Amino acid sequence: MDKHTIAGTTRRTFLMGLPVAGLMGTSLAATALDRRNLTPLPQLTDQLLWRAVREEFRGSLNITAMNAANMSPPCAGARAALEAATTDIDRDPSFENRAKYQQRHEATRAALAELIGAALDEIAITRNTSEGNNLIVQGLALGPGDEIVLWEENHRSNELSWEVRAQREGFKIIRVATPKQPESAEDLIAPFREAIGPSTRLVSFSHVSNSSGTELPAAALCKLTADAGALSMIDGAQTVGAMALDVKALGCDFMTCSGQKWMCGPREAGMLYVRKDRQELLNPLIVSYPLAGGDTGARAFEMLGQRDDGAIDALGQAAALHLAIGPSRVEARVRSLTDLLMAEIRHKAPSARFLTPENPAYRLGVVVTAVTHGESGAAQARAYEQFAVSGSAFPGALRLCPHIYNDEADIERAAAAMATAIAPA
Ligand SMILES: Cc1ncc(COP(=O)(O)O)c(C=O)c1O
Missing domain, CATH: 3.90.1150.10 (Aspartate Aminotransferase, domain 1)
Incomplete structure (x- = not known):
């Protein structure tokens, strides 16, 4: 049995719907949502699978989109969910009508958790990576004498954000440069080893650099960090939706991402992973009413007031597509x-x-x-x-x-x- 349900379909039935939908020119999401169309099918060859997946995007693409590091077209399931929820809520914005989205938000959370190997309570549904990064940057207690180690290729939201706070509160930032043409994992690990010391409180890096495409050996860096008694933060903007991830195997304490990049989801819906036993170290930046499922666990970091229910639903659909294909x-x-x-x-x-x-x-x-x-x-x-x-x-x-x-x-x-x-x- 599958663990969760996305908008009335399970991951298994979604997968079974894939080839039929793709090859017959029907949206995968539509087929996945309509259980009557489902036919069990054998494992697809790559050629059939990618043809079917491409169909998912046909309706939304007028160009050759090759800019996933910035923004992808949303998959059909995400578009349909966003449009349906927007229309539904516009026509009937009552509490009674909107109540059903609470359950769907938890389904989105479950799909995100499965995508990165986290527990349900370790996922906050944010608006994007910038927000997730700043929740860590601003939420940790830091002061003079503390050191934060950053990769030179980090995005501004994981670099300038630290700089601004460090200037205000007097902790130190150490930047790590790595070779542009690494010949071994050690080439990428050694500069971090040199920078991490007894005052290091946190090490933060993009898993893949948005400016060079360099992929860091994340598990080795997280281990190095943990061995030094520091926290590790992975900016997953360029890897969630592009790479098979398991936060437990990686050993990171925090991970962030956006829906509109490699996940092929909506804009302004993203994810923050906070390891269970690190949640008490973070102060929420905004305290308001909870989104769904109360304010327990990482949900405490997503209290942003009224949200776009359709975007969150759409993010769940995007995660379901990745789970259906297989990360x-x-x-x-x-x-x-x-x-x-x-x-x-x-x-x-x-x-x-x-x-x-x-x-x-x-x-x-x-x-x-x-x-x-x-x-x-x-x-x-x-x-x-x-x-x-x-x-x-x-x-x-x-x-x-x-x-x-x-x-x-x-x-x-x-x-x-x-x-x-x-x-x-
Ligand atoms: C590594 C990395 N982190 C964070 C971001 C910010 O993403 P967003 O604009 O979705 O917050 C980007 C955007 O390109 C990025 O490449």
Whole structure:
């Protein structure tokens, strides 16, 4: 039996609905929601599975979306849930009508917990990674003499946020730089080992860097941190929904993510994981009434007042899609599309220089290519206008992030767009 139910369908029945839906051009979510259509089917081949998954996004995509590190298109289940709840609540905003969403929020929490191997009480439903990160940054008791160790490649919400508080309260921040082309896990671990000391209270890093695509050996870093008696915080914005994760195996104390990136969920719905025995160390930033299921456990960190019930429901649908496909299968697909994209860019633009590790063991999903001629914003605009490929521009670089809604033809197009974008004008 499955452990939880998402909008009336179980993970198992959802999975059984996948191929039928995909191959017949019906939304997976619609099929999953309609138990009468379910047919038990054998394990799908990769080709059939990814075709079916792609169908999930067909209705929402006008471009070749390759920007998961920033924003993905939502899957059909998430879109349907958001639209249905918005219409429902707009038409009847009574307490009586909205009461049913309480139960659905707990179903979303259960799906998120299963996705990362956490307990139900360890999940707070936040609005995004920025909020989750700041709940940790602002919620821990810290003072002069304490040290916080941060990876140089952390996102601003996990870097500037610390800086602002440190200036106010006088604790110290130590930044760790890692090699751009690591040759071993030790290359990435050693700089952290050097930075962690007796005053270290917390070590925080992006699991995968949004600016280079470097994947850190998270379990080893969390162990190093725990051995030093400090807390570990993983910013999972670039890994939840892209990688098979188990917070217990990773050994982290906190993890954060957003729904609109690799999860293919809605905007303004995300997750914060707080290990059970660390919850008493965190002060909630906002104290109001509880979302669902009371204010016990990590729910104490999600008391943000009135929420968008549809977005939270949609986040549960997105998590259900990942569980239905299987997070390991999603990760394998993202890894293989990443490898293919880098190979195709290299093929079409032999002089291309990657800021992403060449070694596949230390990267996942995020491919960053140097722009050596002209301005990167203009290069990205060329990729969008001439090829309808969406990526991101950084100073001196362009980023592309393939995900489960992309196929090999998308990779080909994106590589052609990149080759054109980085060529001398
Ligand atoms: C590693 C990382 N952390 C946090 C964020 C912030 O995400 P959000 O804007 O959804 O809060 C991002 C956004 O790109 C990110 O890449």
